[in-house]
Amino acid sequence: MRRRLFLFLLLLFSLTINxxxxxxxxxxxxxxxxxxxETLIGVSIYVEKLHVGTTTDExxxxxxxxxxxxxxLRVSYIGYSTLNKTVSVxxxxxxxxxxxxxxxEQLSExxxxxxxxxxxxSAMAMSVQTLDMITIKKIPALMGEVDVxxxxxxxxxxxxxxxxxxxxxxxxxxxxxxxxxxxxAPIYNASHFLGFFSVFNNDVVKDATxxxxxxxxxxxxxxxxxxxxxxxxxxxxxxxxxxxVGLVTxxxxxxxxxxxxxxxxxxxxxxxxxxxxxxFLGDDLKNSSIYFYDLNAKVTHAIDxxxxxxxSVYHGHDEFNMQKMIGLGYGNSSATLRxxxxxxxxxxxNLALIGSRYRYSIDIxxxxxxxxxxxxxxxxxxxxxMAMHWSDENVTKMxxxxxxxxxxxxxxxxxxxxxxxxxxxxxxxxxxxxxxEHALYITHDYTPTPRLSFRAGLRLSCFQNIGQxxxxxxxxxxxxxxxxxxxxxxxxxxxxINPEPRVAAMYRIDEQxxxxxxxxxxxxxxxxxxxxxxxxxxxxxxxxxxNVKPQKCDQFAVGYFxxxxxxxxxxxxxxxxxxxxNVIDFKDNAITYGYxxxxxxxxxxxxxxxxxxxxxxxxxxxxxxWISYTYSxxxxxxxxxxxxxxYRSPYDRPHNLVLVANYDVSPRISLxxxxxxxxxxxxxxxxxxxxxxxxxxxxxNGKRNESRYPDYHRxxxxxxxxxxxxxxxxxxxxxxxxxxxxxxxxxxxxAVTFEQGKDGNIETKNMYLFSAVPSISYNFKF
Numbered sequence: 001m002r003r004r005l006f007l008f009l010l011l012l013f014s015l016t017i018n019x020x021x022x023x024x025x026x027x028x029x030x031x032x033x034x035x036x037x038e039t040l041i042g043v044s045i046y047v048e049k050l051h052v053g054t055t056t057d058e059x060x061x062x063x064x065x066x067x068x069x070x071x072x073l074r075v076s077y078i079g080y081s082t083l084n085k086t087v088s089v090x091x092x093x094x095x096x097x098x099x100x101x102x103x104x105e106q107l108s109e110x111x112x113x114x115x116x117x118x119x120x121x122s123a124m125a126m127s128v129q130t131l132d133m134i135t136i137k138k139i140p141a142l143m144g145e146v147d148v149x150x151x152x153x154x155x156x157x158x159x160x161x162x163x164x165x166x167x168x169x170x171x172x173x174x175x176x177x178x179x180x181x182x183x184x185a186p187i188y189n190a191s192h193f194l195g196f197f198s199v200f201n202n203d204v205v206k207d208a209t210x211x212x213x214x215x216x217x218x219x220x221x222x223x224x225x226x227x228x229x230x231x232x233x234x235x236x237x238x239x240x241x242x243x244x245v246g247l248v249t250x251x252x253x254x255x256x257x258x259x260x261x262x263x264x265x266x267x268x269x270x271x272x273x274x275x276x277x278x279x280f281l282g283d284d285l286k287n288s289s290i291y292f293y294d295l296n297a298k299v300t301h302a303i304d305x306x307x308x309x310x311x312s313v314y315h316g317h318d319e320f321n322m323q324k325m326i327g328l329g330y331g332n333s334s335a336t337l338r339x340x341x342x343x344x345x346x347x348x349x350n351l352a353l354i355g356s357r358y359r360y361s362i363d364i365x366x367x368x369x370x371x372x373x374x375x376x377x378x379x380x381x382x383x384x385x386m387a388m389h390w391s392d393e394n395v396t397k398m399x400x401x402x403x404x405x406x407x408x409x410x411x412x413x414x415x416x417x418x419x420x421x422x423x424x425x426x427x428x429x430x431x432x433x434x435x436x437e438h439a440l441y442i443t444h445d446y447t448p449t450p451r452l453s454f455r456a457g458l459r460l461s462c463f464q465n466i467g468q469x470x471x472x473x474x475x476x477x478x479x480x481x482x483x484x485x486x487x488x489x490x491x492x493x494x495x496x497i498n499p500e501p502r503v504a505a506m507y508r509i510d511e512q513x514x515x516x517x518x519x520x521x522x523x524x525x526x527x528x529x530x531x532x533x534x535x536x537x538x539x540x541x542x543x544x545x546x547n548v549k550p551q552k553c554d555q556f557a558v559g560y561f562x563x564x565x566x567x568x569x570x571x572x573x574x575x576x577x578x579x580x581x582n583v584i585d586f587k588d589n590a591i592t593y594g595y596x597x598x599x600x601x602x603x604x605x606x607x608x609x610x611x612x613x614x615x616x617x618x619x620x621x622x623x624x625x626w627i628s629y630t631y632s633x634x635x636x637x638x639x640x641x642x643x644x645x646x647y648r649s650p651y652d653r654p655h656n657l658v659l660v661a662n663y664d665v666s667p668r669i670s671l672x673x674x675x676x677x678x679x680x681x682x683x684x685x686x687x688x689x690x691x692x693x694x695x696x697x698x699x700x701n702g703k704r705n706e707s708r709y710p711d712y713h714r715x716x717x718x719x720x721x722x723x724x725x726x727x728x729x730x731x732x733x734x735x736x737x738x739x740x741x742x743x744x745x746x747x748x749x750x751a752v753t754f755e756q757g758k759d760g761n762i763e764t765k766n767m768y769l770f771s772a773v774p775s776i777s778y779n780f781k782f
Contacts, residue, residue: 024391025089027096028063028345031056031075034099038234041207042130043077043100044119051450052392055123058230063345063389075100093345102134120570121561124445124453124506126516127213127574129155133205138624138662139672145249145777148208148229149190149198154658156613156628157212157574159678161651163712163750163769166191166198169651170212171555171576172609172634173224176528176541180227183298183312185334188358188377189539192292192318193248193272196741199316199332203242203253204268204296206232213557213576214504214518217441217457218385218399223524223553223580231312233300235264246737246777248272259301268296292318306342311335327363330539332356349386355379360539370416374430375540377526378406381437398442405526407433407541409598435543436464436492437525443502451508459500463525465545467491472597474547479600494546498523513562524551527584529598547599549582568620573612580607585638588700605638607649625661632656642704650705653679667726672718680708685764686754698754709749710766714742734780745772 031043039060046053047066056062064073066089073096075083080100087096129152136151153160153168161167167175167190180187182200190198200208211219211226219226236255243252253268271293294316301309317331338352359376381403388396411430414420443457467487475482487493504518527548529540544550559574582604590601611632618624634649641647657677664670685707688699718739724730742748747768755763 024065025068025091026063026065026093026345027087027089028061028093029096029098030060031062031077031098031100032060032234033080034101035237036234037237038206038232040077040080040100041132041209041230042119043075046074046076047071048074053122054392055119057387059340059348061348063392065392095345118511118563118567120572121512121514121563121567122508124447124455124504124516125214126504126506126518126559126561127157127557127576128209128211130207130209132207133202136202136205136208139660139674145197145244145246145251146202147198148200148202148205148227152208152210152227154628154660154674154676155210156615156630156656156658157576157611157632158210159630159632159651159653159656160195162681163195163748165195167195169653170210170225171578171611172632172649172651173553173578174528174649174651176526176539177222177224177524177553178227179219179222179225180229182229182314182334183231183310183336184338184352184383185312185314185336185354185356186379187332187334187356188541189330189332189360192294192316193290197249197292199294199314200229201251201253201268201270201294201296203251204231204266204298206230213520213555215502215520215522216397217443217459217500217502218397220439220441220459220461220500220522221437221524221526223522223551224578231296231298232266233264233298233310233312235261235300235302240782242779242781244777244779247775249777253296263299263301266296266298270294288320288322290318290320292316308340310338310340312338325364325366327365328361330358330360332358346389347386349384352381352383352385354381354383358539358541368416368418371412371414371419373413374408374411376408377541378408380404393447395445396442397444398440400438400440402438403436405435405437405543407435407526407543409433409529409540409542433469433543433545434466435525436466438462438464453506455502455504457502459502460497461500461523461525462495462497463544463550464492464496465494465543467493471546472599474600481597481600494544496525496544496550498550498552512564512567513560515558515560517558518556520555522553522555524553527551529586529601542598545599548584548602549604551583552581554579568618570615570617570619572615575610575612577610578608580609583607583636583638585636585641585704587640588702589698603638603640605636605641607634607636609634609649622664623661625659627660628656628658630656643702647703648682648705650682652682652705655679668722670720672720673716675715676713678712680711680749683707683709683752685752689754709752712748714746714748715744716741717743732780732782734778737777737779739775739777741773741775742770743772747771 031040032038033040041056041058041060043056044053045062045064054062054064068089068091070086070088073085073087075085075098077100080102083098083100085098131151136148137146139146139151149166152158157171159169161169161175169175170178180190187199192199208227208229215226236257239256241254249270249272251270255264255266257264272291296314298312313335315333320328334356336352336354338350341349356379361372361374363372381401383399383401385399409431439459439461441459443455445455447453468489469487471485471487472481473483473485474480500521500523502520506514506516508514525544526541529542555576555578557574557576559572561572563570583606584602584604586601587603611630614629615626617626631654633654634652635646636649637646660674662672682705684700684704686698686700720735720737722735724734749766750769751767753765753767
């Protein structure tokens with residue numbers, strides 16, 4: 001193992017060696033939106049006569065090494081006019097900053113330029129999707145608001161976990177296998193309003209990048225994907241505001257420059273008044289109440305040309321009460337403080353201090369149960385990252401991070417005593433566990449020829465449990481407690497170290513097509529304990545320990561990318577295979593809340609998933625959109641579950657078909673629609689039940705996930721009309737949006753309940769959340 005690791009590191013660092021065949025000069029700069037001043041990520045800068053180019057990074061920066069003399073840069077980005085810039089390259093480095101103008105409505109009827117129209121073919125990254133708000137806003141605006149989570153679930157390989165949930169499954173992975181970041185801070189539950197909205201307010205989002213595979217080495221801690229959402233951080237030219245008023249929500253965002261345009265301040269809020277939409281909910285949710293709010297704020301300050309400071313905060317909360325029987329409250333809070341420093345045109349760095357909190361509570365008053373449970377997690381981390389642009393052909397990134405996590409597994413107040421009897425546990429104090437997580441990483445991009453690119457990276461992660469904790473030791477047969485180990489406050493135990501290599505390659509076959517391949521290993525040190533099949537956020541996080549090994553995943557992917565009609569139509573096929581180790585599942589009738597013995601409720605084994613993703617997308621003209629189809633399978637094999645035989649994971653949904661269509665009828669009016677079909681979710685149904693002392697227990701046949709919910713499908717429609725005189729340049733822009741969610745009122749199953757019929761047989765009842773839900777909203781920008 002050590003020899004293989006040494007050889008891998010030797011290969012990684014050997015890629016940083018570059019032999020220059022001719023004298024070159026360097027140009028660097030930042031590319032921004034000409035109207036808003038925001039930096040643009042993923043902008044293509046290309047020199048056609050040399051067949052070389054690059055793209056801007058997450059801060060809008062770029063660097064190019066070019067032969068001396070006059071060169072023409074072609075700068076393009078989706079939704080913006082293409083810019084051709086002539087520069088004179090000298091022996092000394094020079095800065096060339098540029099601004100792109102958004103496409104006018106009149107021009108967009110003829111042509112919508114892409115972020116380098118062949119980027120899906122020419123860029124090395126695969127299994128990656130970056131969505132800026134221009135792209136997201138073209139997707140149907142449900143209930144008057146576009147949404148990041150709803151947008152990514154329309155992409156191949158991504159499926160919504162269930163109706164009424166912002167949880168999503170990527171390539172057969174569990175919902176807790178996704179790392180969701182807001183300005184670098186982890187978000188542990190991304191849903192608002194039973195999953196109808198996510199925590200991401202579209203007025204403040206700059207862009208969102210989803211990594212389904214080929215995950216960069218600077219990310220870790222989850223097996224399946226990373227959703228990296230960034231908040232607007234650039235200097236506005238003047239005071240501005242934007243927002244919207246609808247039947248369900250209202251939102252407002254304010255921004256302003258201060259201190260002679262060295263400082264910018266942004267604040268935004270969003271809330272709901274759901275009374276008008278409740279009549280359209282399913283019968284099971286009438287006489288219920290739903291409420292949420294969230295707040296965003298960000299301050300950006302430019303100390304000088306090489307130093308900038310960013311401070312970003314978020315807080316959101318939800319309340320849901322169902323027929324005075326169930327009360328649910330949950331919310332996230334996060335804060336990010338980041339210092340960005342430019343050492344030189346080639347070397348940059350970022351130092352970040354990040355904090356995050358998630359809290360969840362449920363209160364049940366339904367005879368014979370009367371109890372409340374609280375759970376949540378806290379996290380704090382410090383990270384430092386550096387990027388070195390040796391040349392156009394060689395770029396190295398490296399960094400380190402260290403963090404602290406605290407997991408409140410449960411704090412139970414069993415007022416009636418029935419829950420303790422059902423769970424067969426004694427009411428106890430709050431159950432909390434703590435840990436430290438560290439990581440070092442390095443990655444290098446090497447482009448030896450315009451047709452061939454490589455990336456190699458290594459992440460070395462480490463997790464440590466710390467006291468105070470009473471650790472229960474279980475035998476491996478009956479999972480009974482054999483010993484109890486006490487660790488004092490601050491005492492470190494159970495250190496786990498895992499190397500996580502990441503490699504990728506791309507070969508450009510011709511101007512219209514390329515093939516790509518990637519491999520990544522990921523490790524996960526925290527997971528969710530939940531047996532819920534519906535959409536409610538029963539999220540109790542708990543860490544790895546001497547009883548629970550870190551989950552690991554090896555993912556292999558290969559893809560073919562081909563464009564047609566001068567890159568107006570993109571097509572791609574990606575195949576993937578995931579091999580997972582130490583995958584967890586819970587035994588039948590497991591106890592997961594407020595329980596010190598939760599490790600004994602687990603069963604550990606292996607998993608695998610594989611699939612194929614097909615995408616056809618049209619980017620040009622009045623009519624745009626895409627069609628995607630995903631075939632995906634996901635299985636687990638765990639001793640003690642389903643008689644030790646391989647069984648479907650809860651996320652095994654073989655067929656997923658998505659159609660997204662956008663049509664600009666005129667500069668004023670646009671129409672949008674999407675249709676989604678998914679194979680039904682796997683589920684385990686009982687075959688019997690019995691009652692003792694008024695408490696009913698289900699009886700299962702020992703086989704897991706043999707049944708399925710009915711197949712899921714729905715149609716969403718949207719109509720948008722821009723108001724006012726479009727021919728004049730205006731500071732006040734406004735529009736009216738009318739949308740219908742689930743237009744043909746499909747009753748998609750959210751959960752299934754079981755009752756004993758008059759003949760003694762068990763009868764099932766499908767619960768659904770939503771019928772057709774119309775909405776109207778007024779959106780404005782000043």
